[in-house]
Amino acid sequence: MAGGIILAILVLLFILLFFRFVPVGLWITAYFSGVKVGIGDLVGMRLRRVAPAKIINPLIKATKAGLKIDTNQLEAHYLAGGNVNMVIDALIAAQRANIDLEFEQAAAIDLAGRNVFEAVQVSVNPKVIETPVIAGVAMDGIEVKAKAKVTVRANIERLVGGAGEETIIARVGEGIVTTVGSAPKHSIVLENPDSISQTILRKGLDSGTAFEILSIDIADVDVGRNIGAKLQADQAVADKKIAQAKAEERRAFAVAEEQEMLAEVQRMRARVVEAESEVPLAIAEAFKKGNLGVMDYYNLKNIQSDTAMRESIAKEAPHQTTQGQES
Incomplete structure (x- = not known):
């Protein structure tokens, strides 16, 4: 009895393993x-x-x-x-x-x-790839923003090794920037947005990609900033800073030159004082050697006094003239 039960269990396990390992239902x-x-x-x-x-x-x-x-x-x-x-x-x-x-x-x-x-x-069923807003600057310095919708169809032959949607978007963006940048005025692009599509299609942007471009439609065109005016303003600010720097440089040079002149005057005064201090020694030496007499010495003092008086009168004369005019 026990052997029959064990045998039945083994048979059941075998059947379960068989159906588990061999997909009979499949x-x-x-x-x-x-x-x-x-x-x-x-x-x-x-x-x-x-x-x-x-x-x-x-x-x-x-x-x-x-x-x-x-x-x-x-x-x-x-x-x-x-x-x-x-x-x-x-x-x-x-x-x-x-x-x-x-x-x-x-x-x-x-x-x-x-x-x-x-x-x-x-x-x-071709799909539509929408590009983000792409900005270009026309020759007159005005920024133009454009958004394009590119209708593409998959090229089965180029799916292996061909570039994807990112390349299409990048090439279309390059075409928009080139077209806007070559326009003499931004108004030309606004008047004829189809010129962007025509320029892009002539470039053969789908070469080397996994898609075939069927059409490019400009969904939106808008005017952005005046880049030319902003650049000119920035250039004016830069020129002003350069001019200020040069003026400051010239002022610093003039101050340095003035300081140098003052220093030179001080050195000259020092030499004069030094020379004047040697005059009494020279007079004494002249007295000792007999080269200078007493009368000569008094004549020299008289000349010095006369010179000092003349200098004093010369300094007072302009002051008196100014007072006379005020009277």
């Missing part, structure tokens, strides 16, 4: 969906660490859509880190839209990090 679904896959193939997927449901379910969709795809292709793409379900959806959408898209090409686009299903949708 095999039945595939069989009735027209997908020819054996139990051994599903077990092999388990051994290869491939989730059978992520291979069989997309394969069922592909078979129902009339696509001929081998399980080995799906397994290889899954093991490479690709999204099998998205690739199958993209192939089905491309078939319905009469777009020539092979599995290997779709798998390469998916592994490149792009949404292959969205790319097929954009190839069928």
Whole structure:
């Protein structure tokens, strides 16, 4: 009795492990969906660490859509880190839209990090890329702000290695700045905004990108700041500061020169005082040697007194003249 219970438990565990390891339900679904896959193939997927449901379910969709795809292709793409379900959806959408898209090409686009299903949708239904507000300055110094809407269609052939939306926006911005900058007056751009679109389209901005530009429409044009006047004002302020600096430099030089002259005068006065201090010594020496007599000495003193008197009269004369005029 106990042996029968143990045997029943072992059989139950075996059945549970069997249905756990072997996806019988998935095999039945595939069989009735027209997908020819054996139990051994599903077990092999388990051994290869491939989730059978992520291979069989997309394969069922592909078979129902009339696509001929081998399980080995799906397994290889899954093991490479690709999204099998998205690739199958993209192939089905491309078939319905009469777009020539092979599995290997779709798998390469998916592994490149792009949404292959969205790319097929954009190839069928073009999308609109709106640029931010881009400012350019015309030749008259007036800033012009513009916003553009770019209608693009995905280019399936260039999805691998082609530039994305950021490049389109950057190139359109460059075209707007170039067009506005080459305009003699900002009013010309405001009168004819379509000139921006024409200039940008002539540049072939979609080369090397994953998109084909269908049209570029200028959504908004506005006048910004007067950059020319601001630059002139800034230049005037800079010139004023330079002139002030030069004037201050000249003033400092004049002050330094004046100080130098005053110092020179002081040195000259010092030399005069020094020379005057040597006069009595020279007179005494002349007396000793007999080169100067007493009368000569008194004559010298008289001359000095006369000179001092004349200088005093000369200093008082202008003062007296000024008082006479005031009277």
